[in-house]
Amino acid sequence: MRLYTHSISSNARRVNMVVAALNLDVEIIEINLASEDDRRRLGEVNPNSKIPVLEDNGFVLWESCAIMQYLADKTAQQRGEPDPLYPSDIQVRADINRWMFWACQHFSTSIAVLTWERIWKGFVTGQPADPREEARGCEELAQYASVLDGHLKGRTWLVGEHVTLADYAVAAPLMYRAKAALPVETYPNLLAWFARIEQLPAWQRSADPKAMET
Numbered sequence: 001m002r003l004y005t006h007s008i009s010s011n012a013r014r015v016n017m018v019v020a021a022l023n024l025d026v027e028i029i030e031i032n033l034a035s036e037d038d039r040r041r042l043g044e045v046n047p048n049s050k051i052p053v054l055e056d057n058g059f060v061l062w063e064s065c066a067i068m069q070y071l072a073d074k075t076a077q078q079r080g081e082p083d084p085l086y087p088s089d090i091q092v093r094a095d096i097n098r099w100m101f102w103a104c105q106h107f108s109t110s111i112a113v114l115t116w117e118r119i120w121k122g123f124v125t126g127q128p129a130d131p132r133e134e135a136r137g138c139e140e141l142a143q144y145a146s147v148l149d150g151h152l153k154g155r156t157w158l159v160g161e162h163v164t165l166a167d168y169a170v171a172a173p174l175m176y177r178a179k180a181a182l183p184v185e186t187y188p189n190l191l192a193w194f195a196r197i198e199q200l201p202a203w204q205r206s207a208d209p210k211a212m213e214t
């Protein structure tokens with residue numbers, strides 16, 4: 001299997017975490033989004049020109065959460081039993097899927113407003129952060145961080161008793177918590193949960209995709 005990825009991408013980080021947790025044998029293709037050659041190569045496997053992308057024996061899959069689920073299901077099939085990251089019970093899976101969709105649709109997109117304004121915009125356009133956009137990002141993030149914080153009250157992980165794909169999907173954009181000064185300090189349950197995520201070998205190994213190669 002081949003994974004087109006890069007350490008700066010929080011969407012790719014989700015998949016990197018699964019690769020690290022399941023100890024999968026993947027060839028890492030590092031894509032520098034600022035390089036025209038890399039963009040051309042990426043465009044050949046994803047018409048959206050975005051990472052991550054997985055190639056498995058001619059089967060090409062893009063969208064981080066779809067790749068996460070595929071890798072977990074394929075591993076379960078090969079090993080003859082599901083991994084606790086993505087159990088077989090359909091209601092547990094539906095619950096995990098719910099948080100994965102929520103991560104992409106709401107939580108990540110609110111954080112993306114702030115990472116764009118506070119980190120990427122200067123590099124890409126040379127323009128300073130727009131305070132109105134920052135305020136919009138903070139307001140959106142507050143809405144979703146409070147949902148997450150409320151759900152995590154009295155819980156260790158998002159779904160059931162084990163860490164699952166749901167935790168990986170939601171946690172990934174928080175990799176920019178410090179660099180983008182994400183305003184999450186007032187959410188104690190979220191912070192305690194994220195501290196547990198940061199202790200996971202999958203989180204630590206996935207920071208550098210090259211370090212995941214077996």
Ligand SMILES: N[C@@H](CCC(=O)N[C@@H](CS)C(=O)NCC(=O)O)C(=O)O
Binds near residue numbers: 011
């Ligand atoms: N919904 C996609 C989003 C992928 C995405 O936006 N990736 C970013 C990096 S975090 C990217 O490749 N951006 C390049 C671009 O938009 O030109 C997923 O979850 O995989």
